[in-house]
Amino acid sequence: MEFTAGGRLEVRVTPADVGKRVSVRQLTGAGPGAEKFTDTVGVLTSWDGDVLLITRRTGESVAVPAASLVAGKVVPAAPARRRGPAATFAELARAAARAWQPVESEPLGAWTLRAAAGPAPGGGPGRVGFTRRANSVLPLGDPGMELDAALTRVRRWYGERGLPAYAQVATGAPDTQEPLRAELERRGWRPEVSAEVLTGALAALGDRDADVARVRLERTVGESWLRRYQRTGTPGPHVRQVLAAGPSVWFATVPGEGGLPAAIGRCVTDGRWAGFMAVEVGPEHRRGGLATTVMTALARRALEEGASAAWLQVETDNEAARALYAGLGFTAHHRYHHFRSP
Structure with missing residues (x-):
């Protein structure tokens, strides 16, 4: 108290x-x-x-x-309660942005406008952005103008591309963006989804006892990998471009029956950081440790490339994934929220 x-x-x-x-x-x-x-x-x-x-x-x-x-x-800033690597919010936010790059970007002062969109399904009107992370403004620092003018520019930029305007805003750690969140809410912007950014020690993950010989690691995303990936329907070129971009990208596949992988994962090595994304296991193969096996194989490759720390993102309502990552030694660093313009 x-x-x-x-x-x-x-x-x-x-x-x-x-x-x-x-x-x-x-x-x-x-x-x-x-x-x-x-x-x-x-x-x-x-x-x-x-x-x-x-x-x-x-x-x-x-x-x-x-x-x-x-x-x-x-009161003083909340004390760190994690066993993982120390990191500032800005360092992690920039590493995450480099690991999930848009097709198109433009600076707005120190903010970054990001878009990665393909045509609407069925040839209908409008466009569909591939993930909010690649289709939202990343407001790190000063936009170089008054906030209302900056938000007007954000709405116009996304409107010109047939996309809704989103802003990715972080809370819950020193130097995160609580004041900006309050200003957006005052102007009618509303959060649609929230996620936690978790960090952990990479060596502890790489040292786990797992049958990594089952995992195939590749530099390019293959057709079978995309068939297992659940975040998109028929992937267009913009999806492949986002997935392939990053400092050092690896795709993991555990082969399954009928050419459909039992499990997949993606990892981006960037200096001391290894970021884990798109870890998915087929429903018929769950509870067999395949997610851990995929992450262990990717962690060992990242360790070989000189990384020492790990991060990942998980939506706050995904209890199963959060329990898995807690068991692997990951702890919460901060949260981010995608606010949509009214």
């Missing part, structure tokens, strides 16, 4: 503390001898009029009426 019953309760948070991590207690219910209080810890993302907006580590935004405050203070 941030506040104790024996401690003196004071409100020591002011609008000047916007951008800092705070802990506040508010009165949420009252009655004869039965007051109720709620504690909120997170980044103070705004203080507009009489309402504080606090973003928790999970990315949830909490509005707290200033009149309900009974205590509040600035």
